[in-house]
Each structure stands twice: as structure tokens, then as C-alpha cells.
Amino acid sequence: MSEMSFEQMLDASLKSIHAGEIVTGKVISVKADEIALNIGYKSDGIMTRSDYSSDNTLDLTTVVNVGDEIECKVKKVNDGEGQVVLSHREAIASKASEELKKAFEENTVLTGKVVQVVKGGLNVEVDGARVFIPASLVSDTFERDLTKYQGQDVQFVITEFNPQKRRIIGDRKQLMAATKKEQHDKLFSELNVGDVRTGVVKNLTDFGAFIDLGGADGLLHISEMSWGRIENPKKLFKPGQEVTVLVKEVSGERIALTRKFPDENPWKDAETKFAVGTVVSGKVARMTDFGAFVELEKGIDALLHVSQISREHVNKPSDVLEAGMQIEAKIVDLDVENHKISLSMKALLPDADKKEDGDVADVDIEAVGMAEAAKVDDAE
Structure with missing residues (x-):
């Protein structure tokens, strides 16, 4: 057997590579747009900026140092000039692809x-x-x-x-979907009537608001938004707004909510504050053909029927009253259980059967009659 030449021995000591192989190279020089690496092959490897990073403005000298080891993928064994073309990005992508395959399987x-x-x-x-x-x-x-x-x-x-x-x-x-189901099951396993919950306004309608409780939505009806009257939910709430609510009822998948908290109930002292016969003042909140609703305090409206506005005939409340007007009236009926109060302005007017002193004539009718008879006798 003939002895091997130095070149043959060198080739034998170096590993062989092929395109697509993942190798680790040691940086032997760095320029702003190119890196040279020793990959243990007879030729050095070259990596351009675009094969290192997706940032086309990156200065490689600011992120890579001589002696650094970089994992690379062989793109070409010979670029035509005897150099191996390498790509760090493709090596990462190949490795990531293996991870994605594993993630898919598991x-x-x-x-x-x-x-x-x-x-x-x-x-x-x-x-x-x-x-x-x-x-x-x-x-x-x-x-x-x-x-x-x-x-x-x-x-x-x-x-x-x-x-x-x-x-x-x-x-x-x-x-x-899986996360929502988990939240849904957890919510209903814990939810009880009377719970105070914090939710987020998800959607608004003319009749109320749907509140996301974290796993399911509850309905906050317009009549349950406040102890006072609410005309339009959109004036009170906005989508995404966080609100505190009380669970009023749970029926299957339906959740009814309220913001009428018992400790804020304005009717709890109504029997004392608004007893029949009490004279109160309030603001005309709104009117209908049959009467006016008067706000006595926040959450308590009373009805002033059209027949109780005046002793004179009133065709409709707006002929005498207007929204925002302050009035004084007497409470003539109280129904605390059904939250109803009836008022009367007429009850504060003087009794029609009684006249003021200045309106009654002080005359001796018998004396006037005798005087008139004497005048007749003289004439005869």
C-alpha cells in the first residue's frame, strides 16, 4: 500500500458534510454583513446577514464575536468558490419544525x-x-x-x-372554547342567589345589559339597574365597563342580575318618612295623560293623579305642570310592599265649603226689612 499524501491525510481527518445537514461552526471572522465559520470541513463556511437574521439593517459585528459558536444548516457544499454556504435561520427553522411536529403529535x-x-x-x-x-x-x-x-x-x-x-x-x-367551558363549569358550580359578583358589560340593548361573569353571561334588566327609573341602559353603561351586580335568580343556564342592593333600598324607611298625611316636596320627573310622576328622592317616585292636581278641571298634567318643576303635595296613600305612593296637591288647598272672613257679608237682614217697610208707610 502506497503512503497517503499530506492532502489525503488532511481530507481523511476532516468530516464530510452534505446539503441540509445541521452543523456547529466557530466564528473566525465577522464583517457587518457576513460571518466566516470553521465547521471542521476542508473549506470554511460563509453566512450572510440575511441567513443570520431577518433584519436587513443588522450590523453583525454588534451581535456576533470571534470565537462564538453558531448552529447552522448547510445550504450548499460549494458556492462555486469552494466555500460552504450556511444559514443560521434555516437551522433554527429546521429545529423548530421538529418541535412543531412533536407538538402536533402530542x-x-x-x-x-x-x-x-x-x-x-x-x-x-x-x-x-x-x-x-x-x-x-x-x-x-x-x-x-x-x-x-x-x-x-x-x-x-x-x-x-x-x-x-x-x-x-x-x-x-x-x-x-375549552377555556370557556372550564370557566362555565366552575362558575355554575360556585354561583348562588345573593352572590355579589364583578362582571364586564358585554352587550347593551333597549331592555337591559348582558354582563360577562367569566364563564357565562347574566342579564341585567333595565328595571333592575337601579332603585330609580332608568330610561336608556346606554346612558348608564358602556361595553367593556366593569360593574358590580347581585345574583337575583339562577334558572338552568339563565342568570338574572340586579343592582338593587338591599342596603341601598330607599323604601326601607318609607313607612316612617312617607306616612299618609305627610306633606312632601319633589320634582316632576315625567308626565302621562293620567298624571305626573314626582321624584321625592332618588329611587322613590310618587304618582300625582290628574284629578288631584287642582280643584279646577285639568285636562292633562302638562297644562299645569312641566318636567323639572318643584311641587308640594300631601301623601294620600302609601303601599310600601308594591312601592307605590299617591299624592294630592288638591288636598293642600283650602276647603271649598269654607269662606275666608273677607268674603262673607256682615248684614242684619231683619233690620234692613223693617227699614224698607217704614219707607212704604210714609209714601202712603
């Missing part, structure tokens, strides 16, 4: 950053690998505008893994 929850919002969904990056989440799988409710997710971290599971066809599909919807 149904592991992943977290990634949304790097691009497209018409059909979200492109999410996980350790250098791309996952696509279709718009239909972004949320458990329809979302027209996905731009709010740009730059946000989102959690998801991999439901399809086919890197050959560049199809790695993520699903966020099923995670949200």
Missing part, C-alpha cells in the same frame, strides 16, 4: 408571535418557523378585523402538520 399548546395579518388569517412565528392560523380558527366568535392581533403573542395547537406542502395549521378557537 397536541401541545404553543405560544407564538403574530408577524403578519393576511386576508385569510394570521401568520405566527414560533422559534423561526411559520404557522398559519385561518381566520375561522382565530377565535370562537366571528372577528371581522384581525389587525388587532398584529405583534401579539397568541396560544394555539397544531391541527395539521405537512411541511412538504408548507401546510402547518394552528387552531386557537378550540383552546378558547
Whole structure:
């Protein structure tokens, strides 16, 4: 056997590489846009800025030092000039792809950053690998505008893994549905009538507000928003507003809420404060054809019937009264149980059968008659 030449012995001492292989190289020189590495091969490896980072303005000398070790993927064994073309980004992506495959097989929850919002969904990056989440799988409710997710971290599971066809599909919807079910079950296992809860206004209608209690929504009817009268829920609440509510009733999946807290009940002392015969003052809150409702204090309205406004005939309350007017009246009826008070302005007027002294003539009728008879006799 002939002796090996020095070049042959050197080749034998160096490892062989192939395209697609993951290798670790030691940095031997760094320029702003290029890195040279020793990968234990007969030729050194070259890595450009774009193969190191997605930032095209990055100065490599600010992040890489001579002697650093970098994991790389072999793109080309020979670039035409005898150098090996390397990519750190592809190495990370290959490693991440293996992690995604494992996550797909084990149904592991992943977290990634949304790097691009497209018409059909979200492109999410996980350790250098791309996952696509279709718009239909972004949320458990329809979302027209996905731009709010740009730059946000989102959690998801991999439901399809086919890197050959560049199809790695993520699903966020099923995670949200599972979380909501867990919250739902926990809420109903703990919820009791009389509980005080903090929720968030989810939706407003003319008849009330739906409050998210964290697992289920409860209805806060307009009649339960306050001890006082509420004309429009949208003037009192806004979507996203945090509110404290009292659980009034739980019937199956339905939750009825109230903000009429017992300790704030303005009617608790009504029997004393508004006893029949008491003269009160209040503000005309609103009017109907049959009467006016007068606010005696916050949460307590009394009815002044049209027949009790004046001794004179009143066709309709607005002929005499107007909203916001302060009036004085007597309480003529009190029903604490049904929260009803009846008023009368007429009851404060002087009795019609009694005349004031100045209105009654002080005359001796018998004397006047005798005087008139004497005048007749003289004439004869």
C-alpha cells in the first residue's frame, strides 16, 4: 500500500458534510454583513446577514464575536468558490419544525408571535418557523378585523402538520372554547342567589345589559339597574365597563342580575318618612295623560293623579305642570310592599265649603226689612 499524501491525510481527518445537514461552526471572522465559520470541513463556511437574521439593517459585528459558536444548516457544499454556504435561520427553522411536529403529535399548546395579518388569517412565528392560523380558527366568535392581533403573542395547537406542502395549521378557537367551558363549569358550580359578583358589560340593548361573569353571561334588566327609573341602559353603561351586580335568580343556564342592593333600598324607611298625611316636596320627573310622576328622592317616585292636581278641571298634567318643576303635595296613600305612593296637591288647598272672613257679608237682614217697610208707610 502506497503512503497517503499530506492532502489525503488532511481530507481523511476532516468530516464530510452534505446539503441540509445541521452543523456547529466557530466564528473566525465577522464583517457587518457576513460571518466566516470553521465547521471542521476542508473549506470554511460563509453566512450572510440575511441567513443570520431577518433584519436587513443588522450590523453583525454588534451581535456576533470571534470565537462564538453558531448552529447552522448547510445550504450548499460549494458556492462555486469552494466555500460552504450556511444559514443560521434555516437551522433554527429546521429545529423548530421538529418541535412543531412533536407538538402536533402530542397536541401541545404553543405560544407564538403574530408577524403578519393576511386576508385569510394570521401568520405566527414560533422559534423561526411559520404557522398559519385561518381566520375561522382565530377565535370562537366571528372577528371581522384581525389587525388587532398584529405583534401579539397568541396560544394555539397544531391541527395539521405537512411541511412538504408548507401546510402547518394552528387552531386557537378550540383552546378558547375549552377555556370557556372550564370557566362555565366552575362558575355554575360556585354561583348562588345573593352572590355579589364583578362582571364586564358585554352587550347593551333597549331592555337591559348582558354582563360577562367569566364563564357565562347574566342579564341585567333595565328595571333592575337601579332603585330609580332608568330610561336608556346606554346612558348608564358602556361595553367593556366593569360593574358590580347581585345574583337575583339562577334558572338552568339563565342568570338574572340586579343592582338593587338591599342596603341601598330607599323604601326601607318609607313607612316612617312617607306616612299618609305627610306633606312632601319633589320634582316632576315625567308626565302621562293620567298624571305626573314626582321624584321625592332618588329611587322613590310618587304618582300625582290628574284629578288631584287642582280643584279646577285639568285636562292633562302638562297644562299645569312641566318636567323639572318643584311641587308640594300631601301623601294620600302609601303601599310600601308594591312601592307605590299617591299624592294630592288638591288636598293642600283650602276647603271649598269654607269662606275666608273677607268674603262673607256682615248684614242684619231683619233690620234692613223693617227699614224698607217704614219707607212704604210714609209714601202712603
